[in-house]
Amino acid sequence: MTNEKELHGYYAGLRSKFMVIIFxxxxxxxxxxxxxxxxxxxxxxxxKIRNELKLITKNRKDTIDLFLNDRANCLSVLAYTHSFxxxxxxxxxxxxxxxxxxxxxxxxxxGIINSDxxxxxxxxxxxxxxKQYSTADWFKAVMKKDVYISDVFLGFRKVPxxxxxxxxxxNGKPWILRVTIDIxxxxxxxxxxxxxxxxxxxxxxxxEGIYQISGADTDRILTKSDFKMPSVFRGIKEKExxxxxxxxxCAKAWLKNNDWLMVIEQDLQYELxxxxxxxxxxxxxxxxxxFIIVIxxxxxxxxxxxxxxxxxxxxxxLREQLVRSDRLAAIGKLASGIAHEINNPMAVIxxxxxxxxxxxxxxxxxxxxxxxxxxxSTQDIKKHVQRGKKVISRLMGFARKEDIAHKNVDIxxxxxxxxxxxxxxxxxxxxxxxxxxxxxxxSIVTDGAQLQQVFINIVNNAxxxxxxxxxxxxxxxxxxxxxxxxxxxxxxxxxxxxQTKIFDPFFTTKPVGKGTGLGLSTSYGIVExxxxxxxxxxxxxxxxxxxxxxxxxxxxxSEV
Amino acid sequence: MEExxxxxVDDEDDFRTTLANRxxxxxxDIMDAGSGxxxxxxxxxxxxxxxxxxxxxxxxxxxxxxxxxxQIKPAIEIIMLTGHASxxxxxxxxxxxxxxxxxxxxxxxxxxxxxxxxxxxxxxxEKEK
Numbered sequence: 102m103t104n105e106k107e108l109h110g111y112y113a114g115l116r117s118k119f120m121v122i123i124f125x126x127x128x129x130x131x132x133x134x135x136x137x138x139x140x141x142x143x144x145x146x147x148x149k150i151r152n153e154l155k156l157i158t159k160n161r162k163d164t165i166d167l168f169l170n171d172r173a174n175c176l177s178v179l180a181y182t183h184s185f186x187x188x189x190x191x192x193x194x195x196x197x198x199x200x201x202x203x204x205x206x207x208x209x210x211x212g213i214i215n216s217d218x219x220x221x222x223x224x225x226x227x228x229x230x231x232k233q234y235s236t237a238d239w240f241k242a243v244m245k246k247d248v249y250i251s252d253v254f255l256g257f258r259k260v261p262x263x264x265x266x267x268x269x270x271x272n273g274k275p276w277i278l279r280v281t282i283d284i285x286x287x288x289x290x291x292x293x294x295x296x297x298x299x300x301x302x303x304x305x306x307x308x309e310g311i312y313q314i315s316g317a318d319t320d321r322i323l324t325k326s327d328f329k330m331p332s333v334f335r336g337i338k339e340k341e342x343x344x345x346x347x348x349x350x351c352a353k354a355w356l357k358n359n360d361w362l363m364v365i366e367q368d369l370q371y372e373l374x375x376x377x378x379x380x381x382x383x384x385x386x387x388x389x390x391x392f393i394i395v396i397x398x399x400x401x402x403x404x405x406x407x408x409x410x411x412x413x414x415x416x417x418x419l420r421e422q423l424v425r426s427d428r429l430a431a432i433g434k435l436a437s438g439i440a441h442e443i444n445n446p447m448a449v450i451x452x453x454x455x456x457x458x459x460x461x462x463x464x465x466x467x468x469x470x471x472x473x474x475x476x477x478s479t480q481d482i483k484k485h486v487q488r489g490k491k492v493i494s495r496l497m498g499f500a501r502k503e504d505i506a507h508k509n510v511d512i513x514x515x516x517x518x519x520x521x522x523x524x525x526x527x528x529x530x531x532x533x534x535x536x537x538x539x540x541x542x543x544s545i546v547t548d549g550a551q552l553q554q555v556f557i558n559i560v561n562n563a564x565x566x567x568x569x570x571x572x573x574x575x576x577x578x579x580x581x582x583x584x585x586x587x588x589x590x591x592x593x594x595x596x597x598x599x600q601t602k603i604f605d606p607f608f609t610t611k612p613v614g615k616g617t618g619l620g621l622s623t624s625y626g627i628v629e630x631x632x633x634x635x636x637x638x639x640x641x642x643x644x645x646x647x648x649x650x651x652x653x654x655x656x657x658x659s660e661v
Numbered sequence: 662m663e664e665x666x667x668x669x670v671d672d673e674d675d676f677r678t679t680l681a682n683r684x685x686x687x688x689x690d691i692m693d694a695g696s697g698x699x700x701x702x703x704x705x706x707x708x709x710x711x712x713x714x715x716x717x718x719x720x721x722x723x724x725x726x727x728x729x730x731x732q733i734k735p736a737i738e739i740i741m742l743t744g745h746a747s748x749x750x751x752x753x754x755x756x757x758x759x760x761x762x763x764x765x766x767x768x769x770x771x772x773x774x775x776x777x778x779x780x781x782x783x784x785x786x787e788k789e790k
Contacts, residue, residue: 441717445673448766452679455769459686486766 104597108413116406120398127394135383143376150350150372151339158337158352158365161303164290165356165363168207172282173248173265175205180267180278188278189213189222198224201280209262209281214240216275225281227258243268243277250357253284253313253323261322263313287314291363302366305356306330313361333359341369425604426629429622432606440493447486447493454482507655510549512584513538516575519556523564530569534560537576545584546654547631555624555635559588559647562620565611566592566645582653583633587646594641603637631655664690665780666708670700670726671715671742683769689776697721701729704737711779713772715742715765716750724754731758736787738779742767 179201188194198211210225218235234240237256243249243266253263266279291303291314304316310330315322331338331353339352348369356363370377458479466472520534527534556575563573571591578585595603595610602608606622628635632655639645667689671677674695681693692707694700697720700712712730716723727739741754741762751762760779763772 444765445676449673449676449679451766452676452683452769456679456683459683490764490766 105414105417108417109410112406112410112413116402119406120402123398123402124394127398128391131387131390131394135387139380139383142379143373146373146376147369150367150369154350154352154365154367155337155339158339158354158363161290161365162337162354162356162363165287168286168290169250169265169357172205172207172280173250173267175201176265176267176278176280177248180269185213185215185269185271185274185276191222191224194222195224207283207286209283211281212279214266214277214279229257232257239264239266240277243279244275250360252307252311252360255323284314291316301368301371302364304364306362306364308360308362328362328364330362422634425625428605429626432622433626436606443489444493447489451483451486454479454486458483507546508549509544510547510552511542511544512552512577512586512651513540513542515549515553516556516577516586518553519560520575522557523560527560527564527573530564530567532564532567532570533572535572535574537574539577539579541579542577542584543579543582543653545651547633547651548627548655551627551631552649552651555627555649556586556588558620558624559649563588563590563592563645566590568592580650584651586649586651588649589644589646591644594639594643594645596641600637600639604635664688665776666690666710667692667776668700668703668709668712668737669693670695670697670712670718670723672696672718673715680769684773687769687773689773697723697726697729700726701733704730704733709734709737710783711738711740711760711776713740713742713763713776716754724750724757727754727757727759736783738783740772740775740779 179197183193183197188197194211194213198208201211202208210223210227210229212220212223212225212229214220214234218233218237218240220229220232220234223230223232239249239251239254242251247268249266249268251263251266253261255261261284262281263284264279264281266277268275268277287305291305302317303314304312304326305314306326306328307313308330310326310328312321312324312326333355335355337352337354339350342349342351350367350369350372352365354363355361458476460466461472461475461479466475469475516536516538520536524534560573560575567573567590573591574587574589576587576589578587599610603621604625606619608622625635628649628651631651633649633651636648636650637645638648667684669677669681669684669691670693671680672695677693677695681691684691692703692709694703697718700714701721703709704712714723714726714730718726721729723741727741730737730739735758738760739754739758741751741759742765743751743754743762751759751764754762760782761775763775
């Protein structure tokens with residue numbers, strides 16, 4: 102990581118990784134918790150519904166079986182305690198009918214049928230005396246079986262009903278006692294079997310799949326059901342099935358000596374209503390938690406990483422500054438060492454040249470034809486020694502530890518002087534030197550004269566950089582109790598590589614002999630000595646800005 | 662005006678002898694010494710008006726030589742030659758009693774002017790006594 106962009110990229114990548122990890126860590130237990138809660142709750146509820154359905158089905162089966170047996174027994178008792186001759190008298194039959202109705206409700210009517218199939222006596226709401234039943238299925242069946250409970254049929258009365266018939270042999274001839282059972286009683290048993298309202302159904306099918314008890318849809322009585330008839334089994338069977346987009350819980354039981362199949366269906370979705378509610382609640386909690394997690398994760402990671410990045414950036418800048426200071430210190434040391442070592446030979450050269458010059462003034466040499474040339478050479482040597490001396494003196498200035506003056510300084514007026522001093526040169530090159538000062542700038546304790554040197558140096562560089570036609574702005578601003586001076590030029594700018602080197606001693610972009618490459622390094626040293634910071638901001642083809650941030654007071658004294 | 666009696670102290674032989682020759686040419690009564698010890702010996706033996714001393718020398722350095730000369734003969738005015746182009750060694754020397762300092766490589770005219778001043782200063786002090 103050598104620059105801000107890389108640092109930013111590094112932290113952005115790290116932040117994304119961090120966020121993903123936090124999401125996973127937070128979501129996995131949440132999903133596990135929600136999922137298992139929902140799963141166990143729903144299976145428990147389903148199990149409960151199943152058991153309830155089984156229990157109800159068993160209840161109904163027992164009730165209906167008991168009901169039918171009870172009625173058949175009742176009828177048998179009646180047939181075997183009375184003779185055919187007795188019962189075929191209408192008043193006797195009426196008596197018996199009313200008596201038995203007291204014990205066994207749900208008898209609709211009662212009839213006596215002789216061995217030829219003719220109903221010789223009848224008590225009931227219809228006029229069925231003398232009706233011929235010899236061709237009826239039930240008549241044939243009862244003649245074989247002694248006790249017979251029929252399927253539901255319409256018969257002469259054209260109303261769905263079923264009968265219980267008992268055959269008795271008397272004096273070698275059979276006769277039959279028959280009652281009609283009100284199917285509403287069975288309907289009633291069945292309708293109370295329903296657990297809930299929505300989507301549930303309870304019905305009875307005959308062996309052939311004909312609806313005996315219609316259940317929810319009364320129109321389908323005596324029609325053929327598309328129910329797949331199972332083979333005979335004992336007890337209760339229960340399973341889930343899908344029908345018409347619904348999930349039904351279906352319980353079955355065989356009744357009436359395996360003649361009838363009772364089916365009770367429950368709409369599972371309806372019954373699972375509370376589970377759906379729980380599911381929705383869990384889902385809602387999940388969504389809200391996720392939202393909170395996402396928001397807080399983003400918020401927290403952003404804040405943490407903004408701080409981290411800031412710290413990283415500060416560290417980077419500090420390191421850059423340290424590296425620069427180190428480098429400057431090292432170069433300063435080197436420079437002073439070299440300067441001193443070069444100074445002595447230069448002094449000798451200078452003296453020798455001077456001595457030659459002195460000797461040339463003596464008579465005998467004066468007449469030499471090369472006299473003028475020799476004098477000029479000694480003068481040139483002196484001139485160039487002076488030039489070298491100047492470079493060394495500036496180099497030494499860079500390494501020098503000068504005392505700092507502590508005075509209240511109005512930076513605006515210092516820059517005013519800079520402006521006056523440099524304006525002529527700038528105008529000559531058609532460069533506008535503009536002042537953009539904050540009027541109520543606080544005065545700071547610092548060394549105005551040394552700052553002046555820095556300002557002039559930078560403005561001078563800016564003018565050289567622009568060369569012709571352009572603008573240089575001198576901006577002052579109060580910042581953190583101190584002052585921020587920005588010198589903005591519209592010059593050609595410089596690439597990043599150059600920016601890192603401009604504060605190095607001897608680095609120059611000016612032509613040979615024009616710049617010593619010591620101006621900015623000296624300026625940097627001065628600003629640092631005054632407790633401030635000199636930074637550069639530049640973009641190729643746009644211009645360069647130097648920022649000089651100065652503290653309210655330069656506490657650093659002779660420690661530097 | 663009588664000749665100024667000067668002692669030139671510098672460890673760099675080429676520099677010292679050449680400068681001595683040039684000063685002799687400019688009517689200075691010059692003697693030279695290659696080290697601090699040699700200079701102190703000469704001071705003890707002979708009278709001088711002005712001493713020009715290089716700050717940086719092996720053995721006893723310029724500052725130390727200055728201190729000792731000022732102890733032996735406080736009346737001698739001293740001009741320091743600073744190899745360093747820095748002011749502070751010169752300033753330090755002046756605090757210790759040097760009259761002035763000249764930066765190396767020095768201009769002979771500058772050195773002559775300062776020598777003249779130092780000599781005048783010495784005469785003035787003697788008169789006051």
